[in-house]
Amino acid sequence: MSSSRLISSLYLLTLFLLLQNVIGVEPPYSSCSGNDKSTANYGSYKTSLNVLLSSLNQLAPAMEGFALGSLGQKNLDRPYGLVLCRGDVSSSDCRACVADATREILKRCPYSKQGFIAYDNCALKYTNKDFFGQIDTQNRIYLYNVRNVSNPVIFNQKTEALLSQLANKASYKARKMYAAGELDLEGRKKLYGMAQCTRDLSSGDCEKCLDGAIGELRGFSGGKEGGRVIGGSCAVRYEIYPFVKA
Ligand SMILES: *[C@@H]1O[C@H](CO)[C@@H](O)[C@H](O)[C@H]1NC(C)=O
Numbered sequence: 001m002s003s004s005r006l007i008s009s010l011y012l013l014t015l016f017l018l019l020q021n022v023i024g025v026e027p028p029y030s031s032c033s034g035n036d037k038s039t040a041n042y043g044s045y046k047t048s049l050n051v052l053l054s055s056l057n058q059l060a061p062a063m064e065g066f067a068l069g070s071l072g073q074k075n076l077d078r079p080y081g082l083v084l085c086r087g088d089v090s091s092s093d094c095r096a097c098v099a100d101a102t103r104e105i106l107k108r109c110p111y112s113k114q115g116f117i118a119y120d121n122c123a124l125k126y127t128n129k130d131f132f133g134q135i136d137t138q139n140r141i142y143l144y145n146v147r148n149v150s151n152p153v154i155f156n157q158k159t160e161a162l163l164s165q166l167a168n169k170a171s172y173k174a175r176k177m178y179a180a181g182e183l184d185l186e187g188r189k190k191l192y193g194m195a196q197c198t199r200d201l202s203s204g205d206c207e208k209c210l211d212g213a214i215g216e217l218r219g220f221s222g223g224k225e226g227g228r229v230i231g232g233s234c235a236v237r238y239e240i241y242p243f244v245k246a
Contacts, residue, residue, distance in 0.1 A: 028101065029141040029230070030117040032109030034128065045113065048072035049079040049126060053102045056083045056124075061095040064176055065122075066199045068132060077113065081126040082232075084198050087178025088244040089121045097122035118230040120243075125232050132200045135209045136232030142216070145226035145239070152223030158183055158191055159238050160214060166195040167210035167236070171203045180244045192242050197234040209234035 052071040059067035065085030072078025083101070085094035101117050101124040109115040113128040116139040125139060149155040162183045169179035177197040182190050197206035213229040213236045221227025228237035237243070 027119045028104055028117045029143075030105060030108050030115070031139065031141075032105075032112035032115050034113035035111045042111070042113075044072065045077050045079060045128065049081070050106075052079050052081045053106070053124075053126070056081050057095070057098050057102055060085060060098050060122075061091040065089060065091070065094050066176070068198070068200055070130065070132075077128045079113075079126050079128060080130055080132065081124070082131075082198060082200070083122060083124045084196070085122040086120070086194070086235075086244065087174075087176050087196055088180060088246075090245075093121055098124060116232055118235075123230060123232070123235070131232075133202070133205075134233075135201065135205050135212075139232035140216075141228075141230040142220055143228050143230075144221035144224045147225040148223055149225055149240075155185070155191075156218065156222050158185065159193070160218065162191055162193045163195060163214045163217070163236055163238060164211070166193050167207055167214060170195040170197060170210065171207035177201070177206055182242075185240070189240060190242075191238060191240060192244070193236070193238040194244055195234070195236045198232075201233055206234060210236055 048071045052069055056067045056069060060083045065087065068082040070078055070080040083098050085097060089097070097119050101119060101122055105115045105117040105124060114126065116125040117123065118141050162181060166179040166181055170177050177199050180194045182192045185191050195210050197209060201209065209231065213231060213234055216229050217227045217236060226239040229235065
């Protein structure tokens with residue numbers, strides 16, 4: 001291979017890796033657990049789950065993008081579910097996203113008692129245990145942009161400053177436990193961030209969840225042009241381009 005061919009192949013490879021991380025890895029991101037087809041009451045669990053998810057589909061767009069609930073008989077395994085649309089998403093986009101999430105999670109996790117799925121605009125989860133009001137430490141999706149910033153030390157400080165401020169705002173001051181904002185970087189660049197919790201959490205737990213996620217971001221996406229943690233109870237994201245509707 002000539003050196004120019006090699007260089008262009010390397011370039012393509014890099015481009016491919018970039019595309020994969022920036023736009024190629026399409027949502028949704030999902031996980032299933034507790035596969036339990038054999039359990040005697042799986043059928044009734046599944047029936048309850050279908051009814052629960054369809055009612056959450058109705059509720060979430062009508063309730064400013066958040067709904068949770070449980071369904072089933074007391075002595076049987078019963079599903080607990082939650083859906084959350086990103087705070088800036090319109091009720092029609094929320095409805096469409098939750099419908100996709102429901103269809104997709106039932107397809108991807110046909111025999112699971114626990115499922116979690118996240119899109120840009122919404123996330124959905126269900127389990128057979130009551131999780132309301134508790135910080136979810138299990139469901140976590142991590143994403144980052146492979147591109148490095150040129151001055152990581154300052155960039156990381158600014159990212160943390162913005163996200164911590166948004167975490168505090170989402171926890172204590174925002175009606176929907178959602179906050180988005182921006183910060184000037186040098187030149188004419190800007191940093192954009194978002195923080196959100198599920199509204200079953202207390203303010204203190206929301207901040208705890210977000211601070212935990214910001215700490216995780218520091219570990220895996222420090223010095224990267226973008227990063228996000230999407231969890232079952234909270235989500236944070238930063239980018240160097242605007243990604244939420246004002
Ligand atoms: C970013 O920096 C890391 C560590 O210095 C390096 O391994 C990686 O290849 C860089 N990524 C790009 C896309 O330049």
